[in-house]
Amino acid sequence: MANQEPPNPSYTVFDHFVLAQSCKDVQRYFAELCHHLEVDPQDYQTFYSKLKEKLNYWKAKALWVKLDKRAAHPDYQNGNVCAKNKCLVLGAGPCGLRTAIELALLGAQVVVLEKRESFARNNVLHLWPYTICDLRGLSAKKFYGKFCTGALDHISIRQLQLILLKVALLLGVEVHTGVEFRGLQEPSGNTGWTAKLHPESHPAGTFQFDVFISAGGGRYVPDGFKRKELRGKLAIGITANFINRRTAAEAQVAEISGVARIYNQKFFQDLLTETGIDLENIVYYKDDTHYFVMTAKKKSLLKKGVIKQDYSDAEQLLAASNVDREAMLRYAHDAARFSTGYQLPDMQFAQNHAGRPDVAMFDFTCMHRAENASIVRERRGKKLLIGLVGDCLVEPFWPLGTGIARGFLASLDTAWMVRSWGLGKAPLEVLAQRESVYQLLSQTTPENTCKNYSAYSINPTTRYNQIKLTSIQVNQVKHLYDVEDPRESNRPSQKQNNKPRMRRDSTGFDELLKWCQQHTGGYQGVKVKDLTQSWRSGLALCALIHNFRPHLIDMASLEESNTVHNNQLAFSVLESELGIPPVMSASDMATRGQIDKLSMVLYLTQVRNAFSKRTLPKEPQAPVTVYKPSAFSRTQSVVFFLNKLKHNSLQRRKEKLASRREAKQREMGDEEDQISSLSAPEVSPRPDPDPEPDLNCSSLTGNCEECYFCGQRVYVLERISTEGKFFHRSCFTCHQCGTTLRLGGYTFSQDTDF
Template identity: 55%
Template sequence: MSVPADEAGNPAHAIFERFLHAGECREVLGCFGELCQQLGLQGRGLQLYHGLKAALNYWSAKALWSKLDKKAGHKDYNQGTACASTKCLVVGAGPCGLRAAIELALLGARVVLLEKRDSFSRNNVLHLWPFTIHDLRALGAKKFYGRFCTGTLDHISIRQLQLILLKVALLLGVEVHINVQFKGLVPSVDTVGGQGGWRAVLQPDSSPLSHYEFDVLISAGGGKFVPEGFKRKETRGKLAIGITTNFINHHSQAEVEVAEISGVARIYNQKFFQNLYNKTGIDLENIVYYKDDTHYFVMTAKKQSLLKKGVILEDKADIESLLSPENVNRDALLSYAKEAANFSTNYRLPELEFALNHRGLPDVDMFDFTCMTRSENAALVREHNGARLLLGLVGDCLVEPFWPLGTGVARGFLAAFDAAWMVRRWAAGTPPLEVLAERESIYQHLSQTSPDNTHKNVSQYSIDPATRYPNINLQAIKANQVRDLYLVGMVEVDHKRKSDNRLSTAVSGDAYEDLLRWCQTSTAGYRGVEVTDFTTSWTSGLALCALVHRFRPDLLDFDSVDPQDPVQTHQMMLDTAEQELGIQPVLSSTEMATMAEPDRLGLITYLSQFYEAFKTSPEAEEVSKKPLSPHGTRGAILFLSKLQKRRNLTHKRAQDSAQKDAEVKRSRRNAEVGLPQVPRGMLCWPPARGESSDACYFCGRRVYILERASAEGRFFHRGCFQCWRCGATLRLGDYTFDEEDGHFYCSLHYPNPPSMELPQDEPPPLPDGVAPRGRRRLEEIEVTFRELEQQGIKLEKLLRDEDGAPADKKTQWMNQLLYLVQKKNSLMSEESDLMITVQELKLEEQQWQLDQKLRYYMNMEESLKTPEDSVAEHEILAQLLDVVNKRNALIHIQDEKRLSELQA
């Protein structure tokens, strides 16, 4: 497009063009400062943006103003006044920090962003999800970077992404300061009655920003920087060594013609990887090639291959030692990466020349990508002398992504939107604990997000979580569950004892007394019920019946309960609670009916689950008369419980049918030889339900409350819940149980599995990254379970000590135990959500396999079919109908779960 002479000669227009195309951080900041000076503009925030629009009537800028105006006009921002009195500090100018700063600026907040470096030097290329592409286009990405998403694959280099977002942030009035490092927080010394704010300790301390007071801090400083008060955890899976490398892209015709590789995995192309190994000795699990500012390769290499090629000098058991610089031959690593890159592109790229990293060295990195850290919470509030500060995390300091799947920037942007929504709620005067509870409820969804389980209409995405996460329950976590995230005072946190400090803070209230009072209030007025303790008051079973009847009168007729048969009453209620409320038993019906003092801890733990499911808000004066549905941590567990019940019923019917056929045949044989008939039921005595909850059903050893799991009325260690045949770990919603032999099995090794062999064709690829993400999170959950179990065992031993500590100390320990139970329940819910996804994928794959097999027989000429072919076709069709019915049942139960969540 030609530029009119009067505009071409306008200095401001020329500066703006330089600003649009600036390729370095300092150049961008310099051009923007020069532009504002040329136009005589001062101020900050949206005031600066409106000044730019009015002063720069330039064709190249008008298209950009149009996009930004459309963005700023969304109702969530309330015309830029939603956070007009809020002062924010954002730490870190990575993509997530910049994206959060942009949203806060659109809300009308004053936003100051700090970055310790003065350049953007990260060459690595990011895969972009559809919503991320749409979001960046809405911010005018193509005006700053014309090649944005013009290739065959959707990706962008981190450096280019930072440049785009930096320019947008500056236009919207974000104050960006480079070469300034955040070192800590201090409350303003002149704070009176909460009118002041907080300040940052900075390096250099001469920075004028040392006097900037703010009431919101958003940290996007990366995984190694997290403000005090946040607890992080590290998880490691099976060793997987990742290598990333970048080569200079000269954009020659030869380079343009080389095809990119969206991702090749060994299981889908074994021939390629075998040829690579045979010709070069390089042994990989997968490889990706993206073409952007650089030629970017990322691959997963096998350890033995790296040892044989001399990249790793010595095999060591400790992963950090294995991949330490002293144990890596850098030259061999460079050769390894270059040879893999050349082979995977059929040697069609011109002579490869390494791009340089921020240290001026060849940009090649090798690390264990299964080592990830994440924060246990997404936000907290600090208060000192009446001054409140809201802290939130985004990016890698919130959760490090499973990088090969391209989840980092997508979930980073989602977290930035979530953080902005939190600040909006904070600015609106929402009570701090409600703000924190809602933020943590949303955070539960982040690690499971994918393009498949977020809303498909990406054009409707906003900072409102409901526009992005289907069926989200913003009250999944309650205000009283996040009291430990409200920190008062300036007590220094000892990193080595951070977990213990957080635990003590979390149980500063009296959860034990609260639970007792709630039970008393909820059962008041029921015949034969008087709750005074957690032992004898519950033995008849009437108290538990009254508790459930108060909230779910549809589940039982209280007047018909027989107080003379407490074991039967308790068994009925244990089953009802598990099947209808998603509350798993902690004690057996026999223990509930006798309720000896040692069982008191188990009862308290069990009742606390009802409290979580049914408690009303503190402001409510009376219990709601409307039947309540379990929600939050209970919904997914209930869903799997129902799913498991249906599965067991199906297996039982199949087993009964097979047994009946076998008995008929046996009876005929016995009649032929004159043997007496054996009544059904006397062939094998099934073991009775466990009468003791503190002995593991599998190993027989002591099982403490926090490590106790249950299924089919049996109690056991989570780690002991394994398939009888193959020893595979079993989980709720994914096991089968044989009542005849009393054993648990995985679905593959159930005693009467389908006889037909499934086709060996390659199954369809699973939704991008769903399976690895699920497995990774399940591993994380398992690690956390073990941590909670160890803490719970210590507390239970202290509480059971007969010599004992003072009563107030035991009450404190009980409160701590209840807090751990709460955390465990939350983890169980997340695990159940993952298992639901597993069930969906299993059925989807089974249906695909059966479709392939059935298609083979249906395409066969009828005249060519043998009798065996016809039998096989009918058998496959029957199995296919069974799978379809199971998928329909899954959808039906999911609809019930969503309805319950919506009602909640």
């Protein structure tokens, strides 16, 4: 028999690239493939077409068909719409890579920076129907054959990153791992916007860009963005990953899409009786690992020795020093074994990125969201469009599975914004449209988005129902356009007003700083030099409180090194005594790289106003009720407004509660017919004609806030918060027409003062 022709080496390398299961291997095989085919990935404008032309391999052709179909969408204008734009994306998580892919399809030069050198996140994400369709359109099945096979609708974070990394590389995206981003470098001379990196000699440090997208997670938010915090009562989640050896015995074990105590009390009572473990819910998914997530009761964790000592502060309660890790491993192991009927053989923990058993415990009730999704910064005549995606835009509430679903929606929305930027639209128009779309994101569910998933594109009108791209007007986003020199701005009004306003602001800052220095002088370890870094340890804020209310703070007991405790103490006192909500979490205050100056000015101004408006007693007396100021001068209006709403909505709320109780009693009458899932992190409930279970978080935590209007418990999933109070959505209505109010969408009448 004649010798067969040896296989084409580029075909072999391509097969290795497709099957690669680590970030390093993907990058290595991609570099080899480019070398064999003699194509330059830095030639981003022609790279993809040259790669297709030279890799005439039947396995690759099926991939090209998928990507060509996507690239042919009219939104991209054949890759010409952003051909002159250069984009830097921070973070190679799923949202960062998904954004980079869209920017590459628009024709932009895209560079992605990632601090880590490996993808090691085992946790499993639940995928909404549209995300499954979206990933199939990007050839996810070609890179991961098990993608959403059968009834499976989930994937591990690591596998999702690998799929998106491969697609991004094929489209000409530069991805640099092991590179730490340390901030933006403003233009100077002939050099445009660049990034400060570590190591400083990295070639990406010379890359000049006009678009910066932060997908670096909740820990990094660029300057100019303000964040809001939503914190509920404590709910403790535990995630655990076990090695999946893919044996026949393991394959037989059924997944648990979600079991909640309120719908299957016998299961959780048997678990408690047999193991002493008291849970509110548990979920089990099978992917690269056996993945479990559960919500545990604090009392159970204390009794089992997982938590050593009880604290009211969540930061202290779940601090590493207060957690017995070995006891936590046993707790997760026993809960997983019981929930699977002891059918999983030889359960051994998978390893995390640090080489330790992949088990984590966290408080998932504190979430942040950015007040705005974009800004434009201009220095020396060079404009920079900055956008947020992923957790630094909106942190997900894990029982709803919103993280990856809304994360991908935000990526597509951001790509649409960059498209407008590339088309040369005025910066304020770009910002106004982006903020108009951002208003819809936090209310998005599988039920209220368009159902024609195959028609989804970066155009928001293909995805959101009843969207209005001009709901935010240009004059409402002027504060998001940051111009250093008004002479270089194309906004005539700023030429007249910018300098005087800056002088007034500077004077106001100086007065606030002097007031703070006056009332914190003389305290050991406290030296207020500015309105940001001087407050990081928490001592200055405690000293400010002690100066006016010495009986509330024991300064002698505070240690400068215990920053989280100091900040939490100060925040709690100011909120309970003066009604001033925290500017951020205590841990963020202590550890965040940069503290936003405007946020601190806002917070300290409220503190100064509260202390200055009344002479506070030096000894404990009757509680002083001071409500959160509205624009610092409308406390009475706010109180009157809330009381009028409360009076008008109380009767409606009573009627609704009565009907709810009747419906609930009927539901609880037949437990087996009411078993429903409360999903895991990144796990969304399946579409259900009766959404009531989603509006009840008693399976998350037994301790919920009370509605300010009706006095009944208000659970996390059905509440809104404004003016420092919590409300049922059905209670927060207009006193005239009964229509449910939107946050920021109500106003005070000039005639009636509300």
